[in-house]
Amino acid sequence: AQSVTQLDSQVPVFEEAPVELRCNYSSSVSVYLFWYVQYPNQGLQLLLKYLSGSTLVESINGFEAEFNKSQTSFHLRKPSVHISDTAEYFCAVSDSTGTALIFGKGTTLSVSS
């Protein structure tokens, strides 16, 4: 069965600093990987996804994640964060049918000035 571990529950950073949110997964089959962001009192929004091809995927707002099969990781990075990036970030893996998403417990990113 697939599972996801987000290694940090909270990550506090200063504005314009780089950030990495760590995600490791466990799966015996090929996987599809996702990062979702949840702003306060809102639903989840897809940030980026890896299905196949290039192991480095990027979002439109400057985040990127790299699929590392040997380390079973899909860490999320941003070189310079903004106050508006403050949110809960969830890493997810699709199950073996590609139907259900299996989420980690989330990482709270707090950006301060």
Added chain:
Amino acid sequence: DAGVTQSPTHLIKTRGQQVTLRCSPKSGHDTVSWYQQALGQGPQFIFQYYEEEERQRGNFPDRFSGHQFPNYSSELNVNALLLGDSALYLCASSLAAGVADTQYFGPGTRLTVL
């Protein structure tokens, strides 16, 4: 283009009662999934509906049931509510055609069981 909508926004029930939550998928989507997000946790998959049939189910008891209508909207029903059912219930819609197609989430319904 309307996104995924859910109603009601908030709901307070007492133990033993029954509740129905509603979801309208994003325009053009025919598949609806339901997730339960307990406080401080990631969402957990409850089930998915496609063509008015339950396509896949997560590890939830039979107290949780659902329905999909011909217009693709969906309901989540929970019977005999327990305190532990208090959570944010998220609906997500997608196209059935693609494996691991992007799921678009609604804002959720916050259920509190007293």
